[in-house]
Amino acid sequence: MAVITGASSGIGEATARALAAAGYRVALLARRVDRIDELAAEPGEGALAIEADVTDRDSLVAAAERVRTELGGTDVLVNNAGLMLLAPFSSGQRDDYRRMVETNLLGAITTTEVFLDQLRDGGGDLVNISSVAGRTARPTNGVYAATKWGINGWSESLRQELQPEVRVTVIEPGAVATELTSHITHDETREATEAFVEGLAIRPEDIADVIVFAVSRPRRMTLNEILVRPTEQAG
Ligand SMILES: NC(=O)c1ccc[n+]([C@@H]2O[C@H](COP(=O)([O-])OP(=O)(O)OC[C@H]3O[C@@H](n4cnc5c(N)ncnc54)[C@H](OP(=O)(O)O)[C@@H]3O)[C@@H](O)[C@H]2O)c1
Numbered sequence: 001m002a003v004i005t006g007a008s009s010g011i012g013e014a015t016a017r018a019l020a021a022a023g024y025r026v027a028l029l030a031r032r033v034d035r036i037d038e039l040a041a042e043p044g045e046g047a048l049a050i051e052a053d054v055t056d057r058d059s060l061v062a063a064a065e066r067v068r069t070e071l072g073g074t075d076v077l078v079n080n081a082g083l084m085l086l087a088p089f090s091s092g093q094r095d096d097y098r099r100m101v102e103t104n105l106l107g108a109i110t111t112t113e114v115f116l117d118q119l120r121d122g123g124g125d126l127v128n129i130s131s132v133a134g135r136t137a138r139p140t141n142g143v144y145a146a147t148k149w150g151i152n153g154w155s156e157s158l159r160q161e162l163q164p165e166v167r168v169t170v171i172e173p174g175a176v177a178t179e180l181t182s183h184i185t186h187d188e189t190r191e192a193t194e195a196f197v198e199g200l201a202i203r204p205e206d207i208a209d210v211i212v213f214a215v216s217r218p219r220r221m222t223l224n225e226i227l228v229r230p231t232e233q234a235g
Pocket residue numbers: 005006007008009010011012029030031032033052053054055080081082083084103104107129130131132172173174175176177178179180181204
């Protein structure tokens with residue numbers, strides 16, 4: 001049984017499909033309930049769509065309760081929900097900063113503490129979606145990179161605390177063609193980022209395949225950190 005946050009589009013949606021195809025029952029968490037309802041209704045999925053906002057702990061507690069009672073518990077948690085609101089650093093973007101920290105970093109932390117008992121029960125996998133921006137930084141992505149560096153540091157600590165009961169895997173994608181860039185609020189940065197991503201991006205299914213590969217390894221081994229760039233991406 002796998003729980004995926006941000007399952008309504010992009011990497012989360014592709015991961016839900018790939019895990020379902022690999023035989024997992026999946027719980028699809030996101031705010032846009034129409035999109036996860038549609039995905040859950042796809043043939044052969046046996047999926048549960050649950051409206052949940054990773055910045056709202058009560059909604060996560062309610063989701064975890066439904067997962068326990070309706071699907072019997074969680075073997076895999078994929079912390080995927082995220083925002084990448086790039087722009088030159090300025091006070092004008094301060095709302096973006098709060099949203100990214102609350103969603104990308106605190107959202108993943110909160111989801112994990114809420115689901116941890118289920119993951120521990122019988123041995124599980126925690127998969128945290130970081131980014132190339134979790135290892136490097138460049139102009140306009142400072143706060144986004146801070147959230148992903150945060151994910152990496154937190155995951156390394158959890159690896160040492162939780163393994164071998166819960167395996168911890170960090171995935172660091174480069175450019176992937178999703179709607180992530182469309183939410184950038186700074187027009188000039190959005191246009192430049194969309195042009196960059198369009199030129200070389202890999203597909204969300206490429207990342208989904210890597211996630212399925214990681215969680216399907218024998219329990220004696222763990223792929224703790226996986227960096228996946230488009231072949232054409234330099235930085
Ligand atoms: N695309 C890339 O190039 C790339 C590269 C490296 C890392 N990543 C990471 O991959 C992850 C997925 O991004 P994506 O590219 O697939 O983008 P996406 O298509 O925009 O998907 C983002 C997902 O996050 C969900 N989400 C956002 N805020 C949420 C909240 N408060 N509560 C619950 N769900 C929330 C969205 O669902 P709702 O709006 O329905 O809630 C959506 O399903 C992110 O963590 C991103 O940083 C992406």
